[in-house]
Amino acid sequence: MEDFSFSIQPYILLAAIEKYPHILLLHLHQIFLAVAEYGSVTLAAEKLHMTQPFVSKAIRQLEQDLGLYLFVHGKKFQITPAGRKLHQEWTSLIHHFENSVSNAHLIQKGHTEKLSIGIGQLGRSSKDDILLKNITRTLKSTGKRCCPAI
Numbered sequence: 001m002e003d004f005s006f007s008i009q010p011y012i013l014l015a016a017i018e019k020y021p022h023i024l025l026l027h028l029h030q031i032f033l034a035v036a037e038y039g040s041v042t043l044a045a046e047k048l049h050m051t052q053p054f055v056s057k058a059i060r061q062l063e064q065d066l067g068l069y070l071f072v073h074g075k076k077f078q079i080t081p082a083g084r085k086l087h088q089e090w091t092s093l094i095h096h097f098e099n100s101v102s103n104a105h106l107i108q109k110g111h112t113e114k115l116s117i118g119i120g121q122l123g124r125s126s127k128d129d130i131l132l133k134n135i136t137r138t139l140k141s142t143g144k145r146c147c148p149a150i
Contacts, residue, residue: 028061031059059071070082
């Protein structure tokens with residue numbers, strides 16, 4: 001199977017441009033996610049192959065544009081509850097986006113989604129058989145292929 005992994009692209013956050021048109025989204029979300037994950041501007045800058053001042057400035061600009069305090073700046077650098085929530089939401093959004101693209105590639109190749117329903121033998125009753133027959137009938141009526149093990 002081919003690997004459809006790819007780097008996170010800035011266009012996944014285009015919806016935010018409508019609300020925050022003044023934000024330069026190019027890589028700001030990647031910078032924020034890296035700083036949040038590494039817990040350090042210096043380490044994030046190193047991993048992103050950017051300078052520490054550039055990453056610091058990008059974080060401050062993102063905070064200003066969003067109107068959020070994402071990190072506590074000072075001796076002890078740490079993510080704020082708002083920053084933690086944004087990190088969680090953006091990570092989830094990116095994960096969902098990447099999965100949807102991978103699934104679209106599979107569908108384009110002719111793969112279909114598969115649903116498996118199992119009922120254990122010990123608890124099997126006539127009600128289970130009726131349920132399986134109804135599921136089979138419903139799937140066949142929608143044109144879906146069904147291979148019940150009744």
